[in-house]
Amino acid sequence: MHPALPPTPGTGRRRRAVRRLWTAVVAALALPLSMLAVGTVPAHAATVQCSVDYKTNDWGSGFTADLTITNRGTDAINGWTLAYAYSGNQKLSNGWNGTWSQSGQSITVKDAGYNGTIAAGAAVSTGAQFSYTGSNVAPTSFAVNGTTCAGAHQPPVTVLTSPSAGAVYTQGDAVPLAATAAAADNATISKVEFYDDTTLLGTDTSAPYTLSVSNLTVGSHSLVAKAYDSLGASASSTPVGITVASGPAVVASPTQLGVQQGATGSFAVSLSKQPSASVTVSVARTAGNTGLSVSAGSSLTFTPSNWSTAQNVTVAADSSGTGTATFTASATGYTGATVTVTELAASKAYDARFLDLYGKITNPANGYFSPQGIPYHSVETLIVEAPDQGHETTSEAYSYLLWLQAMYGKVTGDWSRFNGAWALMEKYMIPTHADQPTNSFYNPSKPA
Incomplete structure (x- = not known):
């Protein structure tokens, strides 16, 4: 039953026009009710998964x-x-x-x-x-x-199987990348991406997951594989550090070594590229503490068949000297490799262990540092007030880096690496205005 129409003053034509308008309004208002009365069902949202x-x-x-x-x-x-x-x-x-x-x-x-x-x-x-x-x-x-909701879906497990950590390649030569990836919870792997630090090199959508790249620049590279599964989860592999040289190179590892007075230490030498004929590598002290000398492995021969098999060089320390020395492994037609050896007092066993660990941490082959020298493979461009996982990780990473290089300076007397770490922190940890346009809004008088 429609409500009574309001009085319509004026001429008959005006009354009829107003009556028609009112009738249309009433009909429009009644339309949804009539639709519901005949059983029309409203649409439902899709089921949440x-x-x-x-x-x-x-x-x-x-x-x-x-x-x-x-x-x-x-x-x-x-x-x-x-x-x-x-x-x-x-x-x-x-x-x-x-x-x-x-x-x-x-x-x-x-x-x-x-x-x-x-x-x-x-x-x-x-x-x-x-x-x-x-x-x-x-x-x-x-x-x-x-x-x-279902339980949390586990991300895929991704492993970069090639290249090997610490490998050295000549610029222009193909670097073979390969990865394995396994999905959880009955999911399937949809693709694997290969990265040089944060730069995407290429993608493979079917196993075996491989990629060949030959355009890497000279220097250190941190390679990563990232797998995606059919449920949208993704996970990255542990980074693998390699070096690209401008030409064939001599490879030495580790590049940092500590030796106590009266003791010996060793490092390994190999070639980055297969030679066409035998190559002789000479190893000698080229600078620094004369109390350190090569006692074995001063001349190493590599053939087309054993070029990638490491051969050891032994460094002996005298009974009284201290300080660092540089040892150079060189060969005709190859870029040489240098190793820093520090002679420590006989009582400094823990210092020697520290330098051994320091050599492993800073070895590019272990992938701990990004190519920029940052120990977590990222540059901070965002500050968020507490709780603050990103900024805390950044702060702790740089605190550790400064402590590491300060300890190196204390043990060796060489503070150049500490100064370099401080400069690195100022360069990468503090965002520029371009990186973070809103950083001027931060009010330090209102902490979280």
């Missing part, structure tokens, strides 16, 4: 929880609410990347608006800080928009 990865940083009386929600479905999730519960007395302090609330042991997290849409195969992260006493048992079930 999700997984939740839960990680904590626990210090005994409190912890931070980092949760990653991954959309495992084929449709985007437009707006999400995450729900889970604890079994103990965990108490919410604050949260980020979402609106957090707690009722008893139940936790609810509503998206923050800017991260409300999760595309198919994509993920968003949120986190919070809690206090507690007793045990801190992780929750066992999570739900997004009322749908229970």
Whole structure:
């Protein structure tokens, strides 16, 4: 039954026009009701398919929880609410990347608006800080928009099997890259990408995963393989460090060695490229402490068949000297290799062990440093207030680097590497305005 029409003042034509307009409005307002009356069903959102990865940083009386929600479905999730519960007395302090609330042991997290849409195969992260006493048992079930999520999907396992760590190649020669990749949770590997540090070199979509590159520049390179699976997860291999030389080169490892007074130490020598005839490599002290000398391996012969098999050079220390010396391994037509050897007092066993470890850490073959000399393969361009995993990792990495080079200076008396590390930190750790346009907004009087 329609409501009564309002009075329509004026002429008959005006009354009829107003009456027709009012009738149309009433009909339009009644239309949805009539549609519902005949059984029209509104559209439903697609069923949510999700997984939740839960990680904590626990210090005994409190912890931070980092949760990653991954959309495992084929449709985007437009707006999400995450729900889970604890079994103990965990108490919410604050949260980020979402609106957090707690009722008893139940936790609810509503998206923050800017991260409300999760595309198919994509993920968003949120986190919070809690206090507690007793045990801190992780929750066992999570739900997004009322749908229970699957357990966190394990990323694929990726191993870069070629080239070998420490290999040296001549510029222009092909560098063979190969990787193995295995997926978890019945997923399959969709592709493997090969990187030179952060530069994509190429992609292979079928096993065996290989790539040949011949355009690497002269210098050190940190090579990585990154595998992707059919559920959207990815993982990178451990970096492998190699060197590209401008021509055939003599290879020495390690390049840093400590020897106590009256003792001996050794390093290995080989060639980077197969020769067409036998090559003689001469090894001698070329600078520094005269208390160090080559006692074996001063002349090494490499043939077309044993060129890549390392041969040892032994360095002997006298009973009274201290300080460093440079030993050079050279051959006609090859770029030479140098090794720094430090003679230490006979009582300095721990210093000798430190230099041995230092040589392994700084050896490019071990892939610990990026080509820029940064010990975590990245340059910081983002500062986020606490909790702050990215900035903390950066700060700790550079703190360790400065400590490492300070210890090297204390042991050897050579402080040039410490000065170099400090300059490196100023260059890469502090973002420029181009890297971080909003860094001028930071107010140090309002810490987190």
